[in-house]
Amino acid sequence: xxxxxxxxxxxxxxxxxxxxxxxxxxxxxxxxxxxxxxxxxxxxxxxxxxxxxxxxxxxxxxxxxxxxxxxxxxxxxxxxxxxxxxxxxxxxxxxxxxxxxxxxxxxxxxxxxxxxxxxxxxxxxxxxxxxxxxxxxxxxxxxxxxxxxxxxxxxxxxxxxxxxxxxxxxxxxxxxxxxxxxxxxxxxxxxxxxxxxxxxxxxxxxxxxxxxxxxxxxxxxxx
Ligand SMILES: C[S@@+](CC[C@H](N)C(=O)[O-])C[C@H]1O[C@@H](n2cnc3c(N)ncnc32)[C@H](O)[C@@H]1O
Numbered sequence: 001x002x003x004x005x006x007x008x009x010x011x012x013x014x015x016x017x018x019x020x021x022x023x024x025x026x027x028x029x030x031x032x033x034x035x036x037x038x039x040x041x042x043x044x045x046x047x048x049x050x051x052x053x054x055x056x057x058x059x060x061x062x063x064x065x066x067x068x069x070x071x072x073x074x075x076x077x078x079x080x081x082x083x084x085x086x087x088x089x090x091x092x093x094x095x096x097x098x099x100x101x102x103x104x105x106x107x108x109x110x111x112x113x114x115x116x117x118x119x120x121x122x123x124x125x126x127x128x129x130x131x132x133x134x135x136x137x138x139x140x141x142x143x144x145x146x147x148x149x150x151x152x153x154x155x156x157x158x159x160x161x162x163x164x165x166x167x168x169x170x171x172x173x174x175x176x177x178x179x180x181x182x183x184x185x186x187x188x189x190x191x192x193x194x195x196x197x198x199x200x201x202x203x204x205x206x207x208x209x210x211x212x213x214x215x216x217x218x219x220x221x222x223x
Pocket of ligand 1: 099
């Protein structure tokens with residue numbers, strides 16, 4: 001996994017839009033679905049909250065929502081903390097640094113956007129999904145976005161091209177991305193994700209976003 005510390009954390013917000021086609025749209029359409037499904041005083045757990053993008057987007061939608069921002073990177077959370085303070089929403093956010101604790105939160109919804117592709121598929125993805133499940137209320141919603149295995153022989157190459165020619169990633173940046181996708185990401189197929197989610201106690205996922213290699217699904221906690 002990239003470190004998400006120091007400079008990498010500081011320039012994350014400028015970098016991410018060049019790496020993920022439709023990054024802003026992904027956040028907007030995730031927020032739109034929460035707006036029409038959650039109650040006024042909902043608690044939203046954001047796993048891998050990074051610099052706080054999800055919460056910044058969602059806090060505007062409903063003044064009554066409370067958030068838990070969880071991440072394993074202290075540097076990313078420090079930036080998120082400052083962003084929340086600047087926007088006057090800090091009192092609506094509980095910041096949790098470190099691994100997701102067992103059975104601690106009773107969230108109405110969980111977001112896990114652009115995180116699980118960094119988790120190895122050796123039982124660690126199962127563990128993360130199980131922890132998420134145990135921190136959700138019954139029928140609580142999960143919105144998850146990840147880099148997936150390519151669905152055609154040309155999808156990945158098209159993704160690199162688009163990042164360079166449309167999103168403004170440098171050639172060096174593209175080369176680094178090629179390496180990172182092999183060395184630091186653990187993408188799985190939609191079928192694989194479906195199996196993991198069902199095993200962890202979630203419903204069959206529905207795809208709500210796809211932009212070349214990145215897909216997002218929603219699902220809910222069964223029982
Ligand atoms: C690409 S960023 C995504 C941040 C944010 N969700 C967004 O959409 O901008 C990935 C974040 O996931 C965090 N992360 C990686 N593995 C994690 C894990 N197992 N649990 C929680 N956070 C994790 C990283 O520290 C980083 O902040």
